[in-house]
Amino acid sequence: MTPVRVLLVDDQALFREALATLLATHDGIDVVGEAGNGDEALRQAAALAPDVVLMDLRMPVLDGVAATRRLRAEHTDIRVIALTTFDDDEDVFAAVRAGAVGYLLKDVSSARLVEAVLAAARGESVLQPSVAAKVLARFAQLPDAPEPRPQPLVVPLSERELDVLRLLADGRSNREIAAALFLAEGTVKNHVTNVLGKLGARDRTQAALRARDLGLL
Numbered sequence: 001m002t003p004v005r006v007l008l009v010d011d012q013a014l015f016r017e018a019l020a021t022l023l024a025t026h027d028g029i030d031v032v033g034e035a036g037n038g039d040e041a042l043r044q045a046a047a048l049a050p051d052v053v054l055m056d057l058r059m060p061v062l063d064g065v066a067a068t069r070r071l072r073a074e075h076t077d078i079r080v081i082a083l084t085t086f087d088d089d090e091d092v093f094a095a096v097r098a099g100a101v102g103y104l105l106k107d108v109s110s111a112r113l114v115e116a117v118l119a120a121a122r123g124e125s126v127l128q129p130s131v132a133a134k135v136l137a138r139f140a141q142l143p144d145a146p147e148p149r150p151q152p153l154v155v156p157l158s159e160r161e162l163d164v165l166r167l168l169a170d171g172r173s174n175r176e177i178a179a180a181l182f183l184a185e186g187t188v189k190n191h192v193t194n195v196l197g198k199l200g201a202r203d204r205t206q207a208a209l210r211a212r213d214l215g216l217l
Contacts, residue, residue: 003030004121007050009041009067010034010083011059015106019054026114038067045071045078051121055100057084057091065094072099079120083113087128101203102126115173124192125203129171153214155198162216164191169208169217 006029008016013036020031033048035041038055039062045053053071057064068080081102082095095103101120104113105128116126157165160181167177174192178185192204199214201207211217 001028003028004052004117005030005032005048005050006117007032007041007044007048007053008034009036009038009044009053009059009064010056011036012056022110023114023117029114029117038062038064038070041067042070042074045075049075050078052117053078053080054083054117055080057082057086057095065091065098068095068100069098079123081116081120081126083108096205104128111175112173115175119173123203125205126173127171127205153198157195157198157216161191161195161198164188165195165207165211165216168192168195168204169211 006023008019008023008031010016010019016034016036020034023029023031032050033044035044037059041053041055042062044050053068055064055068059067064082064084068082071078071080079102080098080100081104082091082100083104083106084091085106087103087105092103102116102125104116104126108116108128119126163181164177167180172180174185174188177183177192178188181188183191195201196203196207199207199210201210208217
């Protein structure tokens with residue numbers, strides 16, 4: 001399997017070095033570069049073509065939100081995970097609106113971070129549970145859209161898929177879902193794929209939002 005190419009973006013050199021050392025211990029990840037601000041990140045991304053960018057939000061020159069927005073516009077195949085100290089609402093929603101597929105805090109465990117990088121490379125969304133709750137709560141406050149509500153699913157979810165969906169909507173990783181439901185992680189991955197397909201969702205966050213619209217959560 002080809003390693004996931006990762007670009008680290010943070011204005012603290014010591015943190016970048018520690019993060020690079022941590023990720024280098026995993027055979028499935030290759031840290032291809034580092035950047036100290038958003039502007040440098042854009043140049044590095046163009047030159048190095050990473051699969052995933054771990055992006056700090058509050059940086060000089062060009063902040064992480066603006067850099068994420070430009071990265072997503074210029075390199076649609078690059079997946080950005082916000083990795084930051086802050087989880088206040090405005091930071092969370094600004095990063096998600098800019099196109100970040102994940103939002104993790106810097107106190108995340110090394111195992112969870114590695115899993116998030118690999119998941120993002122697979123096209124999945126990775127939100128820390130507290131962040132996922134904020135996103136869902138914010139969407140719950142939005143006024144109803146004028147267009148018709150989604151139609152019922154053509155192929156309904158099984159009871160087990162509903163169990164997986166509820167935990168997925170809580171921001172649980174595949175490993176955490178497997179532990180909670182006493183399933184193999186590969187089995188959970190298959191269930192998640194089925195859930196996304198039946199809901200017509202491109203990632204876990206969209207699946208949770210669509211499920212809520214359909215009254216499944």
